[in-house]
Amino acid sequence: MxxxxxxxxxxxxxxxxxxxxxxxxxxxxxxxxxxxxxxxxxxxxxxxxxxxxxxxxxxxxxxxxxxxxxxxxxxxxxxxxxxxxxxxxxxxxxxxxxxxxxxxxxxxxxxxxxxxxxxxxxxxxxxxxxxxxxxxxxxxxxxxxxxxxxxxxxxxxxxxxxxxxxxxxxNIKDVNPRMELYIEKENNDEIEDFFLKNNINKDKDFLIGFQIGASTISRMWFEERWIELGKKLLNSGKDVKIIITGSPSENKLTTKVFNSLNDERVFNLAGKFNLISAAALIGMLDVFITPDTGPLHIAASLKVPTVTLFAAAKWYVSNPCFDQDIHLYVQKDRTCEPCVGKNCKFQECMLQISADEVFDKVCTLSKLK
CATH class of the missing domain: 3.40.50.2000 (Glycogen Phosphorylase B;)
Incomplete structure (x- = not known):
């Protein structure tokens, strides 16, 4: 010891x-x-x-x-x-x-x-x-x-x-639980400049964020499911563009999904910007799909609609408790009891979440169907 x-x-x-x-x-x-x-x-x-x-x-x-x-x-x-x-x-x-x-x-x-x-x-x-x-x-x-x-x-x-x-x-009561985040104009300008240079029109395109990484394996969805979902969204017939977000350490993970989708409408921006500019990027999305991790809360703070994937954790503990009509989730039961949480090596419970389920949630928010 x-x-x-x-x-x-x-x-x-x-x-x-x-x-x-x-x-x-x-x-x-x-x-x-x-x-x-x-x-x-x-x-x-x-x-x-x-x-x-x-x-x-x-x-x-x-x-x-x-x-x-x-x-x-x-x-x-x-x-x-x-x-x-x-x-x-x-x-x-x-x-x-x-x-x-x-x-x-x-x-x-x-x-x-x-x-x-x-x-x-x-x-x-x-x-x-x-x-x-x-x-x-x-x-x-x-x-x-x-x-x-x-x-x-x-x-x-x-x-x-x-x-x-x-x-x-x-002696403070009846507190509004809404989270808030304050983005500087220069950070928003940096993202808008990137969009302009890469033919991303936030007024015309439907921008869907993929947050693939999470703080623990137990919270992460499988790469194959992200790829399947990405193909369904790109084939939806709408002006969909997929923005893959993440930290520099998640770039290996995001690159695999990016390469597999192999489409000019997909952008791998993991590690591209500093933290506050990455938050500004999330703030410009139309829908953000994510496991239970920090970027989820950034999106909620910036009033971005979300679809969150839960199995090891419970949705009511961390899915946004305000604007709930735009913060949807998929909840599955744990498959392992007891759940080992941070020590998980293979998140079997997340296999229960299908690409079709997540696609349907996105459609509810985006009217893709």
């Missing part, structure tokens, strides 16, 4: 910290600075955007500082409900340098741990001397340091609603 000396040292530092006083409401008049932890994946950070908006709209004079992941912070730097950004990758090696940045803030009245990694997040909040700390869900050994009671996650509702619950302690 590997010994983590960072963790041992941090545990010693917080050993004498007193358990937090449990409160039903925080004294909001005492709070000027609010530090928000949201430094994990793209989707999880987008899930937190309704909280940021509600917080700033209710208390516009409070300063909101957010801790973001260096990998994806560029997506959120233009959010008008954020006053200051601190970057932290959630790893032990960056723990003390991040702590140093937090101490430079001065007084931290309230920390909201919306989505971050333990065992780093709560110790970081404690050592930065935050007066109040809220976290939901928080069923762990660290819950004694949170000012809210120990609360588990919702298992039958979208993940956004777990994040929104923390606002009840600040």
């Amino acid at each position: 590997r010994i983590n000396f960072y963790e041992i040292f941090v545990n010693l530092l917080i050993k004498n910290k007193k358990p937090a006083r449990k409160l039903k409401q925080l004294p909001i008049d005492e709070i000027e600075n609010i530090l928000v932890y949201s430094n994990t994946a793209i989707g999880d950070t987008l899930f937190n955007t309704p909280v940021l908006k509600a917080l700033k709209e209710k208390y516009p004079l409070k300063k909101v500082i957010i801790i973001l992941n260096p990998i994806n912070y560029i997506l959120f730097k233009n959010n008008p409900y954020i006053d200051e950004i601190i970057l932290y990758d959630g790893k032990w090696k960056s723990f003390f340098s991040t702590l140093s940045q937090l101490k430079k803030i001065g007084r931290i009245d309230l920390t909201l741990i919306l989505h971050s990694n333990e065992p780093q997040a709560t110790p970081l909040a404690l050592l930065s001397n935050s007066k109040y700390i809220l976290k939901i869900p928080n069923k762990s050994k660290f819950s004694i340091y949170h000012n809210n009671d120990e609360i588990g996650p919702y298992h039958d509702r979208h993940g956004i609603f777990d994040r929104i619950r923390v606002l009840e302690y600040l």
